[in-house]
Amino acid sequence: MAYSRLLKRGGRVFDLNDLFYFVQVVECLGFAPASRKLGIPKSKLSRRIAGLEERLGVRLIHRSTRTFAVTESGRDYYAHCVAMLVEAEAAEEAILRSKSEPQGRVAISCPPALAAMGFNETIARFAAEHPKVQVQVESTNRRVDPLTENIDIALRVRFPPLEDDGLVVKLLGHSAQRLVARPDLAARLSATPALEALSTLPSLDTPSPNHEHRWLLETVSGHYAEIRHTPRLISSDLDMMLQAALQGVGVAQLPELIVREALQDGRLVELFSQHRPKCGIVHAVFASRRGLLPAVRGLLDVFETSFKELSLSPDSLYCSLNRTNSRIQDH
Numbered sequence: 001m002a003y004s005r006l007l008k009r010g011g012r013v014f015d016l017n018d019l020f021y022f023v024q025v026v027e028c029l030g031f032a033p034a035s036r037k038l039g040i041p042k043s044k045l046s047r048r049i050a051g052l053e054e055r056l057g058v059r060l061i062h063r064s065t066r067t068f069a070v071t072e073s074g075r076d077y078y079a080h081c082v083a084m085l086v087e088a089e090a091a092e093e094a095i096l097r098s099k100s101e102p103q104g105r106v107a108i109s110c111p112p113a114l115a116a117m118g119f120n121e122t123i124a125r126f127a128a129e130h131p132k133v134q135v136q137v138e139s140t141n142r143r144v145d146p147l148t149e150n151i152d153i154a155l156r157v158r159f160p161p162l163e164d165d166g167l168v169v170k171l172l173g174h175s176a177q178r179l180v181a182r183p184d185l186a187a188r189l190s191a192t193p194a195l196e197a198l199s200t201l202p203s204l205d206t207p208s209p210n211h212e213h214r215w216l217l218e219t220v221s222g223h224y225a226e227i228r229h230t231p232r233l234i235s236s237d238l239d240m241m242l243q244a245a246l247q248g249v250g251v252a253q254l255p256e257l258i259v260r261e262a263l264q265d266g267r268l269v270e271l272f273s274q275h276r277p278k279c280g281i282v283h284a285v286f287a288s289r290r291g292l293l294p295a296v297r298g299l300l301d302v303f304e305t306s307f308k309e310l311s312l313s314p315d316s317l318y319c320s321l322n323r324t325n326s327r328i329q330d331h
Contacts, residue, residue, distance in 0.1 A: 018052045019081040021045055022060065026078050030068045102295035103132035109144040110137060110155040113238035114282070117175075117257045119155065122306040126299055133295045141236040146287045152296045155303070157255075157280045167285040170300055173307040175280035176256040179215060180268040182248040195272060198227045202250035204241045205231040215253055217275035225275055253277045282307060 021034070025045060028034040035042040053060050060074035070078065110119055115137075127135045138144070144154045146167060157175055181201070189197055195217065205213045213234075215227045232250050235241055238258060245252040245259075246267055262268040284300055286292075292300075 015048075016084075018048050019084060021048050022052060023078060023081050023085060025049060025061065026070055026074070100294050101132065102130045102293070102298045104293060104295055105134045105136060106153070106293075106295045106299055107136045107151045108138070108153045108155065108299070109140055109149075109151050111141050111157060111238075112139050113141075113255065113258065114155055114157060115139055116239065117255065118306065119303070122302060123299075126302050130295065130298070135299075146285060152286060152293075153299060153303075154285045155282075156285060157282050159278055159280055165285075168288060170284045170286075170304070172282045172284060172304050175282050177253055177277035177279060178256050178259050178263070179217070179251060179253050179271045179277060180245055180259050180263065181251045181271055182246065183266065183269050185248050185251065186269045186271055189271065195225050195227060195275060198251065198271070199229050201229075203229040203231045204233045204235075204244050204250045204252040205229070206236055206238075206241070207234055216278055217272065218278060219275055255280065 021038075024038060025031055025034045028037055031042050031045050031049075035045055038045075049061060056073075056077070058073045059071055060077055062069040062071060108123065110123075115123075123135060123137060127133065138151070143156075144151055146152070146154050155172075179198075185201060188201060198215070203213070213229050213231050215229065217225045217227065229251075233241070233244050235244075238254060241252050242254060242258055242262070244250065245254070246262065251271065259268055263270060284303060286296070286300075
């Protein structure tokens, strides 16, 4: 590895402590002040820096009895040494944080429908188990930016392809979708059972950026069908769409977890079960993986475990068989 070659370059082992000593000498503006600060002999510091210069083949510090000056090469090397020491400190801090008890504030944004699918219970249980953590939840359907809005975790459900907005993404699972309608509305398809007949029925949908509404349906074998439609009701509130579907307002594409009960008791029926909508990708986004507080890291792990438990249904297999290539990955 390149790192191993670095440590043994020149036939001798490279001691990373030399970088620390060099930084201290530069910042203290001399060997004597650095010796007093570190509590080690000045002669030892001088030998270590001399050995470092010999190994590098350049002079880092101009020495004289009256002046102390860092060479141009020394200034460049100093900047890199500081960066390495900062990274080493960050690594130690990460370990210490991972061992500490979760505490402090955790701010989350979560779509109402996702909360209703079981995440509200998950968040409440986490808060009960960690009394030193203050959990702040914003229930919203708008796209939250963790970078500018001081949000630790933004929960999202999106459909591929997903855009890359520079945030760290943690895949939580896949949300199976169903195309459903009230039985009397579904009966109108019996005369024309083809997929294209869907466009003749009234429909419901979530807002679309380009104002185009379509269902992209696929089979387990990977065949696709696109059905364009003009919805009678457009809402980002999935509970409102569910209620409208139950009232017979139109056909709706909704998460299986939301319509499961209505399908079981017959208030809704699934249309074209061999051609189902693409699965939604449930994921958490956050600004940076570095320096995550134990409370944030712990909540992310709980979300992942909780969603796996919620997704234990036949449709989970369907989603796993039909995962499409996207720019989201499990980090």
